Amino acid sequence: MSIITVERKVLEKNDELAARNREVFRTSGVFVVNMVSSPGSGKTSILERTLEYLKDSLRVTVIEGDVQTDLDAQRVAKFGVPVVQIITNGGCHLEANLIQDALGTINLKGVQLLIIENVGNLVCPANYDLGENMKIVVASTTEGDDKPLKYPGMFRNASALIINKIDLLPYVNCHLEELKNNALRINPILNVFETSCTTKQGIAEWCMWLKEQVTSKK
Protein backbone atom coordinates (compact mmCIF):
# COMPACT_ATOMS: atom_id res chain seq x y z
CA MET A 1 0.00 0.00 0.00
CA SER A 2 1.23 3.50 -0.71
CA ILE A 3 0.03 6.77 0.75
CA ILE A 4 -0.01 9.97 -1.23
CA THR A 5 -0.03 13.18 0.77
CA VAL A 6 -2.44 15.72 -0.65
CA GLU A 7 -3.23 18.45 1.95
CA ARG A 8 -5.67 20.41 -0.18
CA LYS A 9 -8.77 22.34 0.78
CA VAL A 10 -11.80 20.46 -0.47
CA LEU A 11 -13.35 23.67 -1.77
CA GLU A 12 -10.16 25.07 -3.30
CA LYS A 13 -11.70 25.13 -6.79
CA ASN A 14 -14.52 27.30 -5.52
CA ASP A 15 -12.04 29.44 -3.57
CA GLU A 16 -9.93 29.98 -6.71
CA LEU A 17 -12.96 31.08 -8.72
CA ALA A 18 -14.05 33.31 -5.82
CA ALA A 19 -10.59 34.92 -5.83
CA ARG A 20 -11.00 35.58 -9.56
CA ASN A 21 -14.42 37.15 -8.96
CA ARG A 22 -12.94 39.25 -6.16
CA GLU A 23 -10.28 40.56 -8.53
CA VAL A 24 -12.96 41.47 -11.11
CA PHE A 25 -14.89 43.31 -8.40
CA ARG A 26 -11.77 45.08 -7.16
CA THR A 27 -10.71 46.32 -10.58
CA SER A 28 -14.28 47.41 -11.36
CA GLY A 29 -14.44 49.29 -8.06
CA VAL A 30 -17.64 47.57 -7.00
CA PHE A 31 -18.45 46.66 -3.39
CA VAL A 32 -20.10 43.26 -3.10
CA VAL A 33 -22.46 42.03 -0.40
CA ASN A 34 -23.57 38.39 -0.03
CA MET A 35 -26.93 38.24 1.79
CA VAL A 36 -27.62 34.96 3.56
CA SER A 37 -30.41 33.69 5.81
CA SER A 38 -32.94 30.93 6.24
CA PRO A 39 -35.93 30.99 3.86
CA GLY A 40 -38.60 33.49 4.81
CA SER A 41 -36.52 35.74 7.06
CA GLY A 42 -37.17 38.69 4.76
CA LYS A 43 -33.99 39.02 2.68
CA THR A 44 -35.90 40.14 -0.39
CA SER A 45 -38.01 42.59 1.62
CA ILE A 46 -34.86 44.09 3.16
CA LEU A 47 -33.38 44.28 -0.31
CA GLU A 48 -36.49 46.15 -1.54
CA ARG A 49 -36.33 48.65 1.34
CA THR A 50 -32.57 49.03 0.80
CA LEU A 51 -33.02 49.74 -2.91
CA GLU A 52 -35.77 52.21 -2.11
CA TYR A 53 -33.41 54.03 0.24
CA LEU A 54 -30.14 53.84 -1.70
CA LYS A 55 -30.97 53.68 -5.39
CA ASP A 56 -30.83 57.44 -5.90
CA SER A 57 -27.44 57.84 -4.21
CA LEU A 58 -25.66 54.63 -5.22
CA ARG A 59 -25.57 52.67 -8.47
CA VAL A 60 -26.74 49.23 -7.42
CA THR A 61 -27.00 45.91 -9.28
CA VAL A 62 -28.53 42.73 -7.90
CA ILE A 63 -27.94 39.01 -8.38
CA GLU A 64 -30.81 36.85 -7.12
CA GLY A 65 -30.27 33.20 -6.22
CA ASP A 66 -33.24 30.87 -5.90
CA VAL A 67 -33.93 27.18 -6.26
CA GLN A 68 -36.82 27.90 -8.61
CA THR A 69 -38.67 30.86 -10.21
CA ASP A 70 -37.68 34.43 -11.00
CA LEU A 71 -40.25 35.88 -8.59
CA ASP A 72 -37.60 37.68 -6.53
CA ALA A 73 -35.97 39.18 -9.62
CA GLN A 74 -39.37 40.53 -10.66
CA ARG A 75 -39.80 42.17 -7.25
CA VAL A 76 -36.34 43.74 -7.42
CA ALA A 77 -36.71 44.87 -11.05
CA LYS A 78 -39.60 47.15 -10.01
CA PHE A 79 -37.02 49.43 -8.40
CA GLY A 80 -35.38 50.05 -11.75
CA VAL A 81 -32.05 48.42 -10.93
CA PRO A 82 -30.36 45.79 -13.13
CA VAL A 83 -31.01 42.31 -11.79
CA VAL A 84 -29.87 38.83 -12.81
CA GLN A 85 -31.71 35.76 -11.56
CA ILE A 86 -29.75 32.56 -10.98
CA ILE A 87 -32.00 29.49 -10.71
CA THR A 88 -30.07 26.68 -9.06
CA ASN A 89 -32.56 23.91 -9.98
CA GLY A 90 -32.37 22.21 -6.62
CA GLY A 91 -28.91 23.43 -5.63
CA CYS A 92 -29.10 24.74 -2.07
CA HIS A 93 -26.52 27.54 -2.34
CA LEU A 94 -24.73 29.78 -4.83
CA GLU A 95 -21.17 28.88 -5.85
CA ALA A 96 -18.43 31.12 -7.23
CA ASN A 97 -18.78 29.68 -10.74
CA LEU A 98 -22.47 30.67 -10.87
CA ILE A 99 -21.50 34.23 -9.98
CA GLN A 100 -18.79 34.15 -12.63
CA ASP A 101 -21.42 33.09 -15.19
CA ALA A 102 -23.83 35.79 -14.04
CA LEU A 103 -21.07 38.41 -14.37
CA GLY A 104 -21.01 37.63 -18.09
CA THR A 105 -24.39 39.30 -18.41
CA ILE A 106 -23.73 42.27 -16.09
CA ASN A 107 -22.03 45.50 -17.04
CA LEU A 108 -20.13 46.43 -13.87
CA LYS A 109 -18.92 49.75 -15.25
CA GLY A 110 -20.00 52.48 -12.86
CA VAL A 111 -21.71 50.04 -10.50
CA GLN A 112 -20.86 50.87 -6.87
CA LEU A 113 -22.73 48.15 -5.03
CA LEU A 114 -23.55 44.61 -6.10
CA ILE A 115 -25.94 42.79 -3.79
CA ILE A 116 -26.07 39.01 -4.11
CA GLU A 117 -29.13 37.47 -2.48
CA ASN A 118 -28.15 33.88 -1.77
CA VAL A 119 -30.51 30.90 -1.69
CA GLY A 120 -32.47 30.85 1.58
CA ASN A 121 -30.50 28.34 3.65
CA LEU A 122 -28.53 28.71 6.87
CA VAL A 123 -26.19 25.77 6.27
CA CYS A 124 -24.49 25.51 2.91
CA PRO A 125 -23.90 29.12 1.80
CA ALA A 126 -21.48 29.52 4.74
CA ASN A 127 -18.94 27.24 3.04
CA TYR A 128 -18.93 28.92 -0.36
CA ASP A 129 -16.99 32.13 -0.87
CA LEU A 130 -18.37 34.04 -3.86
CA GLY A 131 -15.71 36.75 -3.90
CA GLU A 132 -17.79 39.19 -1.87
CA ASN A 133 -16.48 41.95 0.39
CA MET A 134 -18.82 40.93 3.18
CA LYS A 135 -21.57 38.55 4.17
CA ILE A 136 -24.72 39.93 5.76
CA VAL A 137 -26.81 37.45 7.71
CA VAL A 138 -30.51 38.09 8.29
CA ALA A 139 -32.35 36.46 11.20
CA SER A 140 -35.99 37.24 11.87
CA THR A 141 -37.73 37.34 15.23
CA THR A 142 -40.19 34.65 14.10
CA GLU A 143 -37.32 32.15 13.87
CA GLY A 144 -36.61 32.38 17.59
CA ASP A 145 -33.47 33.50 19.39
CA ASP A 146 -31.38 30.32 19.14
CA LYS A 147 -30.57 30.37 15.40
CA PRO A 148 -26.97 31.60 15.89
CA LEU A 149 -26.25 28.64 18.19
CA LYS A 150 -27.80 26.11 15.80
CA TYR A 151 -26.15 27.49 12.67
CA PRO A 152 -22.91 29.11 13.89
CA GLY A 153 -21.11 28.91 10.54
CA MET A 154 -23.33 31.49 8.97
CA PHE A 155 -22.87 33.97 11.82
CA ARG A 156 -19.13 33.41 12.21
CA ASN A 157 -18.31 34.66 8.73
CA ALA A 158 -20.74 37.57 8.57
CA SER A 159 -19.87 41.24 9.04
CA ALA A 160 -23.38 42.28 9.99
CA LEU A 161 -26.52 40.75 11.41
CA ILE A 162 -29.91 42.20 10.52
CA ILE A 163 -32.60 41.18 12.98
CA ASN A 164 -35.74 41.54 10.91
CA LYS A 165 -39.49 41.57 11.72
CA ILE A 166 -38.74 43.52 14.87
CA ASP A 167 -42.38 44.76 14.83
CA LEU A 168 -43.54 41.19 15.56
CA LEU A 169 -41.58 40.91 18.84
CA PRO A 170 -44.67 41.25 21.07
CA TYR A 171 -46.29 38.27 19.34
CA VAL A 172 -43.46 35.77 19.06
CA ASN A 173 -41.33 33.75 21.43
CA CYS A 174 -38.06 35.53 20.77
CA HIS A 175 -35.94 37.47 23.22
CA LEU A 176 -34.07 40.17 21.38
CA GLU A 177 -31.17 40.44 23.83
CA GLU A 178 -30.77 36.66 23.87
CA LEU A 179 -30.66 36.55 20.06
CA LYS A 180 -28.01 39.29 20.00
CA ASN A 181 -25.95 37.65 22.75
CA ASN A 182 -26.06 34.29 21.03
CA ALA A 183 -24.84 35.85 17.78
CA LEU A 184 -22.08 37.77 19.55
CA ARG A 185 -20.87 34.60 21.30
CA ILE A 186 -20.21 33.16 17.86
CA ASN A 187 -18.90 36.40 16.36
CA PRO A 188 -18.07 39.20 18.81
CA ILE A 189 -17.42 41.80 16.08
CA LEU A 190 -20.81 41.52 14.33
CA ASN A 191 -22.54 44.81 13.59
CA VAL A 192 -26.16 44.33 14.63
CA PHE A 193 -29.18 46.11 13.12
CA GLU A 194 -32.83 45.78 14.05
CA THR A 195 -35.31 46.28 11.25
CA SER A 196 -38.92 46.01 10.23
CA CYS A 197 -39.73 46.12 6.54
CA THR A 198 -43.36 46.88 7.41
CA THR A 199 -42.82 49.90 9.66
CA LYS A 200 -39.40 50.67 8.11
CA GLN A 201 -37.89 50.89 11.59
CA GLY A 202 -34.11 50.60 11.44
CA ILE A 203 -33.92 50.63 7.64
CA ALA A 204 -32.27 54.05 7.45
CA GLU A 205 -29.66 53.07 10.04
CA TRP A 206 -28.78 49.87 8.16
CA CYS A 207 -28.69 51.64 4.79
CA MET A 208 -26.46 54.45 6.06
CA TRP A 209 -24.03 51.91 7.51
CA LEU A 210 -24.00 49.97 4.23
CA LYS A 211 -23.43 53.14 2.24
CA GLU A 212 -20.54 54.03 4.54
CA GLN A 213 -18.97 50.61 3.86
CA VAL A 214 -19.34 51.12 0.11
CA THR A 215 -17.90 54.62 0.02
CA SER A 216 -15.09 54.08 2.53
CA LYS A 217 -13.91 51.07 0.52
CA LYS A 218 -12.88 53.23 -2.41
Place this chain on the structure above:
Amino acid sequence: MRVGTFLALYNSDSLRKCIVMHELSIAQNIVEIIQQRIPEPGWKQVTAVRVKIGAVAGIVPDSLKFSFQAITAESALCNARLITEQIPFRVHCRTCNTTTENEDGFSMCGECESTDIQVLSGTELHVVEIELEETEQVL
Protein backbone atom coordinates in the same frame (compact mmCIF):
# COMPACT_ATOMS: atom_id res chain seq x y z
CA MET B 1 -24.34 14.84 20.23
CA ARG B 2 -24.26 15.81 16.61
CA VAL B 3 -25.67 12.46 15.51
CA GLY B 4 -28.94 13.31 17.27
CA THR B 5 -29.20 16.59 15.39
CA PHE B 6 -28.52 14.84 12.15
CA LEU B 7 -31.24 12.23 12.67
CA ALA B 8 -33.79 14.85 13.62
CA LEU B 9 -33.10 16.81 10.47
CA TYR B 10 -33.09 13.65 8.42
CA ASN B 11 -36.74 13.09 9.27
CA SER B 12 -37.74 16.22 7.44
CA ASP B 13 -37.95 15.76 3.70
CA SER B 14 -37.00 19.24 2.59
CA LEU B 15 -34.08 19.53 4.98
CA ARG B 16 -32.94 16.04 4.10
CA LYS B 17 -32.70 17.05 0.48
CA CYS B 18 -30.72 20.10 1.47
CA ILE B 19 -28.27 18.21 3.64
CA VAL B 20 -27.67 15.56 1.02
CA MET B 21 -27.29 18.24 -1.67
CA HIS B 22 -24.72 20.04 0.46
CA GLU B 23 -22.56 17.02 1.29
CA LEU B 24 -23.01 15.73 -2.27
CA SER B 25 -21.41 18.84 -3.66
CA ILE B 26 -18.56 18.52 -1.14
CA ALA B 27 -18.13 14.82 -2.08
CA GLN B 28 -17.97 15.79 -5.75
CA ASN B 29 -15.12 18.18 -4.96
CA ILE B 30 -13.26 15.40 -3.13
CA VAL B 31 -13.65 13.09 -6.14
CA GLU B 32 -12.25 15.79 -8.42
CA ILE B 33 -9.22 16.26 -6.15
CA ILE B 34 -8.50 12.50 -6.26
CA GLN B 35 -8.89 12.47 -10.05
CA GLN B 36 -6.51 15.39 -10.43
CA ARG B 37 -3.89 13.86 -8.13
CA ILE B 38 -3.97 10.24 -9.36
CA PRO B 39 -3.59 9.37 -13.07
CA GLU B 40 -6.68 7.61 -14.42
CA PRO B 41 -5.37 4.03 -14.63
CA GLY B 42 -4.78 4.19 -10.85
CA TRP B 43 -8.34 5.09 -9.84
CA LYS B 44 -9.30 1.43 -9.25
CA GLN B 45 -6.39 1.14 -6.81
CA VAL B 46 -7.55 3.96 -4.57
CA THR B 47 -8.64 2.27 -1.34
CA ALA B 48 -9.13 5.27 0.89
CA VAL B 49 -9.18 9.03 1.03
CA ARG B 50 -8.59 10.76 4.33
CA VAL B 51 -10.44 14.01 5.04
CA LYS B 52 -10.10 16.42 7.98
CA ILE B 53 -13.37 18.02 9.02
CA GLY B 54 -13.46 20.89 11.48
CA ALA B 55 -16.08 20.66 14.23
CA VAL B 56 -17.74 23.86 13.02
CA ALA B 57 -17.19 23.36 9.29
CA GLY B 58 -20.88 22.63 8.84
CA ILE B 59 -20.32 19.12 7.48
CA VAL B 60 -21.98 15.97 8.81
CA PRO B 61 -19.33 13.21 8.43
CA ASP B 62 -21.84 10.36 8.00
CA SER B 63 -23.72 12.29 5.38
CA LEU B 64 -20.48 13.04 3.53
CA LYS B 65 -19.51 9.34 3.60
CA PHE B 66 -22.94 8.41 2.28
CA SER B 67 -22.67 10.96 -0.53
CA PHE B 68 -19.13 9.90 -1.41
CA GLN B 69 -20.19 6.26 -1.60
CA ALA B 70 -23.22 7.14 -3.69
CA ILE B 71 -21.27 9.00 -6.36
CA THR B 72 -18.32 6.59 -6.54
CA ALA B 73 -20.22 3.27 -6.36
CA GLU B 74 -20.52 2.76 -10.12
CA SER B 75 -17.22 4.39 -11.01
CA ALA B 76 -13.53 3.50 -11.19
CA LEU B 77 -13.26 4.88 -7.64
CA CYS B 78 -15.63 2.20 -6.33
CA ASN B 79 -12.92 0.73 -4.06
CA ALA B 80 -12.30 4.04 -2.32
CA ARG B 81 -13.45 4.52 1.25
CA LEU B 82 -13.84 7.96 2.80
CA ILE B 83 -12.20 8.25 6.21
CA THR B 84 -12.99 11.34 8.23
CA GLU B 85 -11.05 12.87 11.08
CA GLN B 86 -12.90 15.37 13.25
CA ILE B 87 -10.86 18.42 14.29
CA PRO B 88 -11.97 20.19 17.48
CA PHE B 89 -12.83 23.88 17.58
CA ARG B 90 -9.89 25.35 19.49
CA VAL B 91 -9.26 28.95 20.46
CA HIS B 92 -6.24 30.70 21.93
CA CYS B 93 -6.96 33.53 24.36
CA ARG B 94 -4.83 36.66 24.09
CA THR B 95 -6.00 37.84 27.51
CA CYS B 96 -5.09 34.86 29.72
CA ASN B 97 -2.86 33.08 27.22
CA THR B 98 -4.62 29.70 27.41
CA THR B 99 -5.94 27.41 24.71
CA THR B 100 -9.42 25.91 25.13
CA GLU B 101 -11.85 23.83 23.09
CA ASN B 102 -15.61 24.05 22.81
CA GLU B 103 -18.15 22.11 20.78
CA ASP B 104 -20.43 25.02 20.04
CA GLY B 105 -18.04 27.21 18.11
CA PHE B 106 -18.15 30.08 20.63
CA SER B 107 -15.52 32.70 19.87
CA MET B 108 -14.79 33.00 23.55
CA CYS B 109 -12.08 31.79 25.93
CA GLY B 110 -13.25 28.76 27.92
CA GLU B 111 -11.25 29.97 30.93
CA CYS B 112 -11.81 33.71 31.31
CA GLU B 113 -14.59 34.27 28.71
CA SER B 114 -12.59 36.93 26.93
CA THR B 115 -13.54 37.41 23.27
CA ASP B 116 -10.03 38.53 22.34
CA ILE B 117 -9.20 35.15 20.87
CA GLN B 118 -7.60 33.56 17.87
CA VAL B 119 -9.27 30.53 16.27
CA LEU B 120 -6.63 27.78 15.98
CA SER B 121 -8.68 25.00 14.42
CA GLY B 122 -12.13 23.63 13.78
CA THR B 123 -13.20 25.33 10.55
CA GLU B 124 -11.10 23.27 8.13
CA LEU B 125 -12.25 20.94 5.38
CA HIS B 126 -9.18 19.33 3.84
CA VAL B 127 -8.25 16.28 1.83
CA VAL B 128 -5.18 15.02 3.68
CA GLU B 129 -4.04 11.86 1.91
CA ILE B 130 -5.01 9.17 -0.57
CA GLU B 131 -4.22 5.49 -0.03
CA LEU B 132 -3.42 3.27 -3.00
CA GLU B 133 -3.21 -0.50 -3.27
CA GLU B 134 -0.06 -1.28 -5.25
CA THR B 135 -1.50 -4.19 -7.22
CA GLU B 136 -4.86 -4.75 -8.91
CA GLN B 137 -7.37 -5.95 -6.35
CA VAL B 138 -10.09 -8.47 -7.06
CA LEU B 139 -12.98 -7.84 -4.73
